Amino acid sequence: MQLSSQTLSLSEKLNLLADAAKYDVACTSSGVNRAGKQGHLGNSVSCGICHSFSSDGRCISLLKILQSNDCIYDCKYCVNRAGNDRQRATFTPEEVCTLVTEFYRRNYIEGLFLSSAVCKNPAHTMELMYRTLHLLRNRYRFNGYIHVKAIPGAPAELIEKTGYLADRMSVNLELPTGEGLQKLAPQKTQKAILKPMRQIQSGIVDYRLTAGKSAFLERSSGNRYLSHSIFDTRKQISASAADLGWISSSSARSLPEKERSAPFVPAGQSTQMIIGATKENDYQLLSTSQLLYQQYDLKRVFYSAYIPVNEDSALPSRETKPPLLREHRLYQADWLLRFYGFQADELLDEAHPNFHAQLDPKCDWALRHMELFPVEINTAEYADLLRVPGIGPKSAMRILKSRRSSHLSFEHLKKIGVVLKRAKYFITCEGKMMYHMRLEQQFLTRQLTGEEAASNWEVSHPEQYQQLSLFDAAVPGHI
Numbered sequence: 001m002q003l004s005s006q007t008l009s010l011s012e013k014l015n016l017l018a019d020a021a022k023y024d025v026a027c028t029s030s031g032v033n034r035a036g037k038q039g040h041l042g043n044s045v046s047c048g049i050c051h052s053f054s055s056d057g058r059c060i061s062l063l064k065i066l067q068s069n070d071c072i073y074d075c076k077y078c079v080n081r082a083g084n085d086r087q088r089a090t091f092t093p094e095e096v097c098t099l100v101t102e103f104y105r106r107n108y109i110e111g112l113f114l115s116s117a118v119c120k121n122p123a124h125t126m127e128l129m130y131r132t133l134h135l136l137r138n139r140y141r142f143n144g145y146i147h148v149k150a151i152p153g154a155p156a157e158l159i160e161k162t163g164y165l166a167d168r169m170s171v172n173l174e175l176p177t178g179e180g181l182q183k184l185a186p187q188k189t190q191k192a193i194l195k196p197m198r199q200i201q202s203g204i205v206d207y208r209l210t211a212g213k214s215a216f217l218e219r220s221s222g223n224r225y226l227s228h229s230i231f232d233t234r235k236q237i238s239a240s241a242a243d244l245g246w247i248s249s250s251s252a253r254s255l256p257e258k259e260r261s262a263p264f265v266p267a268g269q270s271t272q273m274i275i276g277a278t279k280e281n282d283y284q285l286l287s288t289s290q291l292l293y294q295q296y297d298l299k300r301v302f303y304s305a306y307i308p309v310n311e312d313s314a315l316p317s318r319e320t321k322p323p324l325l326r327e328h329r330l331y332q333a334d335w336l337l338r339f340y341g342f343q344a345d346e347l348l349d350e351a352h353p354n355f356h357a358q359l360d361p362k363c364d365w366a367l368r369h370m371e372l373f374p375v376e377i378n379t380a381e382y383a384d385l386l387r388v389p390g391i392g393p394k395s396a397m398r399i400l401k402s403r404r405s406s407h408l409s410f411e412h413l414k415k416i417g418v419v420l421k422r423a424k425y426f427i428t429c430e431g432k433m434m435y436h437m438r439l440e441q442q443f444l445t446r447q448l449t450g451e452e453a454a455s456n457w458e459v460s461h462p463e464q465y466q467q468l469s470l471f472d473a474a475v476p477g478h479i
Contacts, residue, residue, distance in 0.1 A: 013089045014099060020069040020080055023307065024115050024149075024172075024272065062111035062145065063103055067091050067128050071117030075174075075185035077277045079309040080117045090119055093132035097140045104144065111145030111167075112136070118151060126154035126162070133165040147267075150196045152188070159196050163203050168267035168299070171197045176288045180278035183314055194296075200269045201296050207264035216297055217268045219338070222393045225382045226341035230290055268299030275330065276306035276323040277315060281353035286333055286344040293337065303330045329355040336361060339393055340386045358449040363389045366426055367441050367448075373426040374433060378407050390423030410434050422448065 008016070066080075068090035074082045091099075096114070103109045114132065119125045129148055136142045147168040150159050163169055171193055175181045178190040205215045216231070223229050271292060275285060289301040305327040308318045333355065336342040340362070347361055348354070356364040366373065366389050375388050377399060385396040395417040402408060402416060409429050414420055424434040425444050437443070 008087075008089050010095055010098070013091060013095065014065070016087055016089050017066045017069055017091060018064065020117075021064045021066045021113070021115055023079065023304065024064070024113075061109050062113050062147075063100055063109045064113040065091070065096070065099075065115075067096065067114060067116035067132065068119040068125065069117050070119045072120065073118055073185065073187045075188070076310060076312045076314055077184050077274060077306065081310065084310070090128075091132075093128065093135050096132045097136045097142075100136060100142060100144075101140050104142070111147070112142075113147045115149040116151065118153075122151045122153035123155055123158065126151045126158040130158050130162045130165070133162060137165050145267075150200060152192045152196055154196070156196075156199055159199055160203060163200060163265045164262045166265060168269065169200050169265050170270040170272070171200070173271045173273050173288075173292070175278055176273050176275075176280050176285050177278070180280065184277060197269065197271065197296050200265055203264045204268065204297070207266075211263075217299060220393065222339065222382070222386075222397065223341070226386070228341045228343065228383065230293055230337055230343060269296070270298055270300040270302060272302040272304055274304050274306050275327060276320075281348075282326070282330065282333075282355050283344070283348035283350070283353040285330060286337070286348060289334060290337055290344040301334060303327050303334070325357060326355070329357075329361060333361040341383055342387075356449075359445070360389070362387070363422060363448055367445055370439055370441055370444075373439065374428045375426060376428050376431065377413065378403050378430060388423055388426050390419035390421065390426075392417075 068088075069080045069086070070088040070090055071078070071080045071082055080086065096112075100109070100112050114129060116125050116129060119128070129151070133146060133148060136146070145168075146166045147170065148162060148166045150162070150169050150171045152171060159169075173190075173193060174185060174188065181188055181190055181193075204217070208215055219231055223231060226232070273285065273288070285303070292298050292301055305322040305324050306316065307322045308316055308320050311318055333342075333347055336347065337344065342365070347365055352368070355361050359367070366387070372387070375384055377385075382396055382400060385391050385399060386393065391399070395413075398416045399408065399413070399418075402412065406412075407430055408416075410420065410424070413423070413427075413429070420434065425437065425439075425447065427433075437447075
């Protein structure tokens with residue numbers, strides 16, 4: 001039986017709509033640096049928001065809820081689908097504002113992540129979310145971080161007005177291909193999903209150019225040394241951006257001067273893809289992510305391992321474990337795209353469409369390109385150092401700085417922060433390797449994966465070799 005939200009208390013709504021929001025993983029560091037204001041509640045600093053870790057190691061939290069779980073769509077993979085017999089509830093804007101301010105005063109949260117199922121229709125849902133943010137910013141004077149989902153199909157004016165109140169916006173791509181979307185969510189189309197994504201991008205570009213900034217979001221400073229970065233393949237936008245159709249429509253010009261001068265989605269936009277619900281391989285997923293970064297200048301692409309919550313012939317069995325290891329590999333590969341200068345078709349291709357389960361993507365790539373190794377630490381360029389397993393952007397920069405004054409040894413590299421457990425197979429210091437070994441793919445693969453040890457463990461402990469889930473009960477003896 002579906003209970004009306006009229007019969008539920010605020011506490012019951014919170015339990016219901018906070019639990020319904022747990023499947024949305026598009027939360028990350030805030031990317032904004034807005035200090036506190038006199039007479040306002042909260043602030044939003046660049047250290048991060050929502051179960052993320054700041055540069056000094058702090059974990060930051062936010063209230064993550066749905067405005068409503070009363071959905072009109074019947075997407076086969078979604079726990080809130082219209083066909084499911086579930087308790088339904090919808091927050092009023094005032095209720096969300098009360099929760100945010102009261103939780104903030106108690107030091108439970110530092111921001112808000114607001115998403116929603118499509119209640120009644122996209123326009124009604126987006127109107128509810130806009131009213132919530134407008135009240136929170138103006139009547140309740142909340143100055144903290146807000147991440148809000150844009151609803152595909154909602155009026156462009158509502159999405160634009162919401163963008164002047166939020167720090168980050170996102171539009172869930174849902175599934176990586178149009179075919180998968182048609183199969184599992186026939187009421188949605190990829191074209192409808194990409195339309196608000198393009199609108200938000202246009203508004204961000206408009207604001208940044210007006211403020212005298214580059215049209216593109218800031219990326220890692222190390223990317224300027226990478227000629228092969230995915231972000232270098234984009235067209236640079238100049239003052240003639242309006243001719244390219246990037247600048248937002250006249251709806252922005254109709255806004256009051258005060259709102260028009262405010263930052264528009266200053267922390268950028270993101271999206272989320274469900275992996276494992278359909279048959280796409282890792283190469284298709286990573287190629288889609290690269291296109292999204294290049295064509296929509298997204299800040300992040302998030303990957304959500306499909307959790308079987310519904311029984312349907314078009315879905316994996318309810319007994320299927322969420323592909324958490326695959327999700328992890330995609331996040332690692334996504335990091336390589338954004339910070340290491342890799343392209344999707346370098347990491348994977350049609351002949352090698354999926355990542356190695358026991359190797360991280362960089363090691364997997366390196367083992368398939370042994371002709372490029374070993375790399376001499378004392379002479380290699382920054383871009384070449386980044387491609388060595390065990391060397392990241394920070395340690396690569398430290399190597400460049402340290403070798404100005406002296407030649408580096410393996411002991412120096414250990415102090416610098418290089419992970420020699422992986423790097424030792426791919427580097428030399430002054431022409432010598434750390435140990436005498438064969439530079440042969442199969443041998444190094446065994447060394448890096450410990451396949452023999454893993455096989456022995458599987459044989460002797462078959463009942464203990466399993467993939468754990470966030471939703472599983474705790475396993476005795478594990479922390």
